[in-house]
Amino acid sequence: MDRGRPIAALATSPGRSALAVIRCSGPRTIELCARCFSPGEALASAPGYGMVHGWLKDPRGGERIDEVLAAVFRAPRSFTGEDSVEFFCHGSGAVVARALAVLEEQGFSPALPGEFSFRAFINGKTDLVKAEAINELANANCEAARQDALDRLGGTLSKAYKELRDELLDLLAELEARLDYPADEVEGEGLEVESGLMAHLRNCRERVRHLAEGYIAGKLRQEGALVVVAGRPNAGKSSLFNLILREERAIVSPEPGTTRDWLEVWVELSGYALRLVDTAGLRQASGEIEAEGVKRSLELSARADIVLYMVDGRKGLVVEDEDYLARYPETIRLWNKTDLDECPEPPPGWLGLSAKKGIGLPVLEAAVLAKLTALSGGGAACEKETPRLANSRQKHLLDQCLAALEAAQASADRGLPLDALALDIREAADYLGQISGEIGSEEVFDRIFGAFCLGK
Ligand SMILES: Nc1nc2c(ncn2[C@@H]2O[C@H](COP(=O)(O)OP(=O)(O)OP(=O)(O)O)[C@@H](O)[C@H]2O)c(=O)[nH]1
Ligand SMILES: [Mg+2]
Structure with missing residues (x-):
């Protein structure tokens, strides 16, 4: 990453949105941006932290590209520690593409992923841990x-x-x-x-x-927990998946073997992100596709942070259930279909549930949360005052x-x-x-910042 050149990049995600932010930084940034702005003088003379209203324009011929706000930051009081300008323009692909093209014509190079943060770090505005936290904050999904x-x-x-x-x-x-x-x-x-x-x-x-x-x-x-719903066919796994998601996403039917491939969604529970996965029912497969479905269910169970193992309470436990539970003793055990008269009381250690009627969901959610807390190292590791790393x-x-x-x-x-x-x-x-980052080489830093988002 060459620090001698001015750089520009879209800092918001590409695609249609109300606004987009284009970030520019480096030597001669304010002068180069002023050339693409009308009134250019207002931008060139703006104080640090000043905001200027005007138009982004093509300096060749003066054609207006968009009506924008420009925020001006003067070194060293900017994110990167260099002279910087941020343009708040309208969020269409056409505006952004034309604006970046005009800036590039003036001498800005497209920024590499993480290059703004890299400059902030090199210029002593942040340490490596805080720079990584910016990226983690940008990726936080819960x-x-x-x-x-x-x-x-x-x-x-x-x-x-x-x-x-x-x-x-x-x-x-x-x-x-x-x-x-x-x-x-x-x-x-x-x-x-x-x-x-x-x-x-x-x-x-x-x-x-x-x-x-x-x-x-x-x-x-930071990354969320993998929560897998497993069990024999027809236990009600897809019904539970839909219940937790509060949407009829997975196909539910009385026919055993309805789910053949796994399905996943992200849901949030008490602030935790969960990657919830519905799987094919575990059974002696009769065909190749079914066998592949069962294989995937078992692989997912092995990788899961939490398994929700479900049985149809009317049918009770059979040898396949016992085998599975012996292999994954830490599972949360769900005794489903308690709404039906034929369904006996759940045995000790099993949570009674009706995935169809939505009965027992709060108890299940509490059990998942308790498991998450335990996986996180119990209460102590979840204390607010203990700084946690996720990197x-x-x-x-x-x-x-x-x-x-x-x-x-x-x-x-x-x-x-x-x-x-x-x-x-x-x-x-x-x-x-x-x-x-007090010790390290530019090569190492390049590698770390290279994994950041574009425009970061
Ligand atoms: N009465 C009652 N029926 C339920 C309950 N949960 C599921 N069912 C029914 O049981 C049948 C199977 O439900 P699914 O959710 O498709 O079961 P599954 O475990 O995903 O089945 P496979 O995908 O075949 O492995 C459907 O007819 C559901 O309506 C429940 O709590 N009570
Ligand atoms: Mg299913």
């Missing part, structure tokens, strides 16, 4: 994801990483001082200092572990940091010399530096 990403954007997670890194560096400085001036020259002092250092090391290690453990919860909240890059580095701290601890326990300990602590601090 309330839990939005809350967490906003929290990270506010800097809670960056702060936790920074505090830990600073403390490790302090620890390292103390160790190095001890290496230079061994305290055991002063009688009695050595052991005391060392036990203080060790306690501090343990404390840091536990905090890193706690952060790393929050990843499962963070990922679940596999950060998790990977955090795991390496933890391993280095554990190695440091092991060195200390084995009574190895302090310099061995110092090496591990230095390594751990460096992993934290890589998380925030």
Whole structure:
């Protein structure tokens, strides 16, 4: 990513909408934008954070392209830290295409995905963790994801990483001082200092572990949970799928084997995004297509975060149900068709339900929510004040940091010399530096930002 050129891109999603935002940034941005704007002088002389009303125009011939608002940001007080202009134009493909073409003719290059955020990062406007939070916020598809990403954007997670890194560096400085001036020259002092250092090391290690453990919860909240409805044919799986979705989406019929391929929808439950999947009934398949359907149902069950296993309560449990439950003991068990007189009471551990009449849905939803909370590491990991990461890059580095701290601890326990300990602590601090981007190469940063949205 060449920082010397001015860049432009559509920052809103392509397609028809009331408004579209085109973002421009880099050297000479204000001058180049003023050429494509009428009245150009108003834009060129606008103060930072100023808003100017006018027309985007083609400088060759002066043809008007759209009536727009232009927001002017002057370096360093902009998102990227550079001179920037954002045009709020009408959201049609024709307007956007022509506006971008005119800007490109003036010297703007089309921005690469994540290039605005990359510039913000390089110019010290944000650290890597906050930059990733912007992307996570832009991709948030449920309330839990939005809350967490906003929290990270506010800097809670960056702060936790920074505090830990600073403390490790302090620890390292103390160790190095001890290496230079061994305290055991002063009688009695050595052991005391060392036990203080060790306690501090343990404390840091536990905090890193706690952060790393929050990843499962963070990922679940950011990306949603895979919830699969499984069971034998005719149990009422598609009826339940439609009930949760509150829409007659899946075909329901008294004929066993109605659903042959799986169906999925996104639904939200108490702020969590759920990818809800209806599957083909599990049975001894008689044909190739049916066998493929059953195979897919089993594969989905294996990948699911939560399985809702359903039986027709009138028929009760048969050996296939027992086999399935032995394989997936963690499932939520649903005893369906309780509205019918022939349906006996559910056995212990089963939730009674009528997918057809919508009876028992609140209890089922509460059970799913409890499962989600448990999967997220229980109450502690869901506490608002615990910053949560949802990013596999950060998790990977955090795991390496933890391993280095554990190695440091092991060195200390084995009574190895302090310099061995110092090496591990230095390594751990460096992993934290890589998380925030204080340490890293442009090549690595290119790769990280390249995964962002266009216009971000
Ligand atoms: N009385 C009653 N009938 C139900 C209930 N749930 C489903 N049914 C009926 O049971 C039949 C099968 O329902 P589906 O939802 O298609 O069952 P399924 O598990 O998806 O079946 P397959 O797709 O064949 O595996 C339909 O006639 C539904 O109307 C219920 O709670 N009570
Ligand atoms: Mg079905």
